[in-house]
Amino acid sequence: MTIDDAPREALRGGPRELLRWVATGAAVSRADLSRLSGLSPSTVSQRVEALINQGLLEETGAGRSRGGRRPRQLAVPTGGAVVGAIDLGAHHARVGTLDLSGRVVQGRTLPVRIEDGPEQVLGALLAEVAALAAAPGDATASGTASSATGSTTAGALRGIGIGIPGPVQHSTGRIVSPSRMPGWNGFDVAAFCAGRVDVPIIVDNDANLMALGAHRTAHSELDHAVYIKAGTGIGSGVISSGRLHRGAQGSAGDISHCRVVADPAPPCSCGNAGCLEAVASGAALVTALRDQGVPVSDLTGVIRLIDDGDRHATALARQAGRAIGEILAVVVNFFNPQVVAIGGRLADCEPLLASMRATLYERCLPLATQTLLIERVATGQDVGITGAAHLVIDHVVAAN
Numbered sequence: 586m587t588i589d590d591a592p593r594e595a596l597r598g599g600p601r602e603l604l605r606w607v608a609t610g611a612a613v614s615r616a617d618l619s620r621l622s623g624l625s626p627s628t629v630s631q632r633v634e635a636l637i638n639q640g641l642l643e644e645t646g647a648g649r650s651r652g653g654r655r656p657r658q659l660a661v662p663t664g665g666a667v668v669g670a671i672d673l674g675a676h677h678a679r680v681g682t683l684d685l686s687g688r689v690v691q692g693r694t695l696p697v698r699i700e701d702g703p704e705q706v707l708g709a710l711l712a713e714v715a716a717l718a719a720a721p722g723d724a725t726a727s728g729t730a731s732s733a734t735g736s737t738t739a740g741a742l743r744g745i746g747i748g749i750p751g752p753v754q755h756s757t758g759r760i761v762s763p764s765r766m767p768g769w770n771g772f773d774v775a776a777f778c779a780g781r782v783d784v785p786i787i788v789d790n791d792a793n794l795m796a797l798g799a800h801r802t803a804h805s806e807l808d809h810a811v812y813i814k815a816g817t818g819i820g821s822g823v824i825s826s827g828r829l830h831r832g833a834q835g836s837a838g839d840i841s842h843c844r845v846v847a848d849p850a851p852p853c854s855c856g857n858a859g860c861l862e863a864v865a866s867g868a869a870l871v872t873a874l875r876d877q878g879v880p881v882s883d884l885t886g887v888i889r890l891i892d893d894g895d896r897h898a899t900a901l902a903r904q905a906g907r908a909i910g911e912i913l914a915v916v917v918n919f920f921n922p923q924v925v926a927i928g929g930r931l932a933d934c935e936p937l938l939a940s941m942r943a944t945l946y947e948r949c950l951p952l953a954t955q956t957l958l959i960e961r962v963a964t965g966q967d968v969g970i971t972g973a974a975h976l977v978i979d980h981v982v983a984a985n
């Protein structure tokens with residue numbers, strides 16, 4: 586269950602990095618790996634053999650000759666082994682299977698009623714992952730399904746990564762005091778799932794999964810990054826020295842109950858008032874609009890109003906962007922990341938993004954923002970399951 590938390594320097598040329606270089610196409614041979622890692626050919630060969638024996642790498646035909654015997658090419662198997670992933674949201678879950686390079690083989694979006702409780706919700710999602718893994722060619726059974734690679738080969742499930750929209754104690758896989766998840770507090774997700782499927786289960790919060798998925802996909806060359814997930818709830822994931830930073834208990838990056846300037850300060854589910862979640866989350870925008878007499882039922886309705894230029898909704902989106910920017914400015918001054926990226930359903934709201942950006946520049950030290958990239962997370966709906974898969978892949982490689 587525990588992920589190897591060795592510093593990044595110790596991973597240079599480690600099995601995970603070798604695997605990643607092959608998966609991303611940076612290396613196709615042992616010679617490439619030796620050049621990239623600075624390791625001796627014999628050390629690289631040893632590690633490659635171990636990865637091949639574990640089914641994590643395979644040899645495919647011959648590569649280009651440089652005069653002598655033609656070298657065999659290395660590849661990540663795309664059909665022999667798959668990873669399951671669940672990215673649970675407030676109203677929907679994205680489930681999928683991915684190959685060992687982190688590419689989506691199948692993805693499917695399912696409606697979820699979080700209030701049905703953990704046994705029912707997770708039981709159904711696990712069954713869905715098992716069905717996808719058992720019949721990976723059937724990618725079009727639902728209107729929201731997609732197949733990114735067209736792979737049709739069934740593979741053995743190597744593990745399942747699960748993202749939860751609330752605080753997760755990473756070391757135990759237990760949910761701790763989530764807001765808007767009645768019946769889930771204290772639930773041991775890892776133990777529940779381990780009793781139903783016989784593969785490693787890795788549990789984390791949804792913002793960490795988004796951070797890992799976005800970092801591995803778009804920013805793997807950057808060492809320090811902050812990813813904000815702004816949807817129904819609000820949270821962030823932190824990449825420090827190239828790896829996910831969870832802190833002592835797994836709550837690092839949870840900015841939802843940081844206090845922001847708001848008058849009047851709206852009450853928060855945690856018992857305090859004026860928390861970021863109570864001002865700037867999608868749920869807060871729904872509540873605030875309703876309080877103003879605007880008939881809106883959910884976040885989709887709010888986003889539609891903002892897109893239509895509704896003045897109440899737009900003003901609230903700006904206020905939310907300022908509030909996120911205020912907290913983020915503290916984070917940026919303190920942590921000095923190379924990139925801040927915002928994802929989640931509110932990331933497409935232009936007024937929110939503009940005021941977040943302006944507040945960041947206004948409140949940050951010039952040195953912290955001089956080369957800071959401020960972006961949208963561009964990976965789309967599969968970013969969470971991609972992060973979940975990478976959690977499992979890292980675990981599988983570390984465990985072997």
Ligand SMILES: [Zn+2]
Pocket residue numbers: 841842853854855856857858860862863
């Ligand atoms: Zn709060």
